[in-house]
Amino acid sequence: MDQLSAMRCFARVVEAGNFTRAADSLEMPNATLSKQVQELEAHLGVRLLQRTTRRVTVTPEGRDYYEKSIRILRDLEDIDTSFSAARSKPRGHLRIDIGSSTASDVLIPALPDFIARYPDIRIDLGVSDRSVDLISDNVDCVIRGGPLDNSSLVARHIGSAALITCATPGYLKLFGVPAYPDELKNGHRLVSYVSSQNGRALPFRFEYKGEKTEIKSEHRVGVNESNAHLAAGLAGLGIVQTFSYAAGAALREGALVEILKKWRPAAYPFHVVYPQNRHVTHRLRVFIDWLVECFPEKIGVK
Known part of the structure; x- marks a missing residue:
């Protein structure tokens, strides 16, 4: 044996x-x-x-x-x-799990630089907004936004992203431009992001001069995947709250308009997370260091 x-x-x-x-x-x-x-x-x-x-x-x-x-x-x-x-360059297989819009808008466009630096590392991306079990699913690390609630994991902060509220010009022409968050409760249509973990709609969050507000009004449409959530906003189904990097192109092209700008909530933290009882390989170390270097620039807020 x-x-x-x-x-x-x-x-x-x-x-x-x-x-x-x-x-x-x-x-x-x-x-x-x-x-x-x-x-x-x-x-x-x-x-x-x-x-x-x-x-x-x-x-x-x-x-x-x-x-x-x-x-x-x-x-x-x-x-x-x-x-x-x-004595050697990092090599081998990395399994990474990441949310949908963060993958398509941030990580994948940046990956050519990582692959050019480390051509002997092979990457498998698991792309979804669902939670994964790093141990049982044999994932090396996950990239996620929001608060961390699992003390058995090691997390390294890699940047923060602006969370913005926006809608199409057509929607705003039809329903008006709200001046205060509370106006979203009266006559406006909300497109909520629904957690794939518990099925609950995330509230719309706002902050102004230290005053924090959450809007939990019933939504017209709920979506549990980040790219589809933004697509619902682009379709004029209602007001969405999403990351600035995800909506950036639509904002520049005029397809979406940011509203309640002075009520933007605090920047949303992102972390790379891995199991504390899992050996950190050379390839995972260089990937994490690369994330810390490039991620803040890609998501817009350090």
Whole structure:
């Protein structure tokens, strides 16, 4: 038995939650991975995992072994990286998850620069506005805006974006230009961004001279994907609140008009987030450093 390989297989099953996803992420046959875990259990003389037809659960002994073995695996990776990083360019596979409009308007247009610098890094982008489980989905990092509520993750601030309120000239001609946020409650049509996580519409947020206001009026249309949310505003369906980088082209072309400008809320923070128990590879380090360098310029507010 290759004990080191078996430890890696077992750790990945724990993180992924089942054998199939673990085997896929390690690019090995399911039967091979299962055999390695079984050999590890036989070697240790304990049951690490409880298997049923529907799920895999970690035994108390398995949880204890995982916590101890993952530290060893991280230390070995750190040793390897310290030598390879000094003598070679970063290489390998990066799996990144990012919101839709941030991908299309910010990251993807900037990626040619990153690829030119690091041609040996292969990137897979998961693009959606849904939340992902970094461990079970085997994602190296996610780029997300807003407050952070998961203390098990490591986050690095990479910039902040202006949040603006806008509508088409046709809509404003028909319904009028509001002078104050409270006017949105009376006769105006709102296009809300709906969280794909909990199905709730995000309120329209405003701030002026330290005074903060939230508008939670019933929306005419709700959309749970950022590009489609902006498209609904461009179609004249109502007033939208979105990021300035997403609406920038439409504003310059006159397809959208910013309203309630002096009531802009505080800039919206963006972070790159990764699991704290996951080894930070050389390729992930250079990607994060590159994000910190280029992201603030791309989203408009440092």
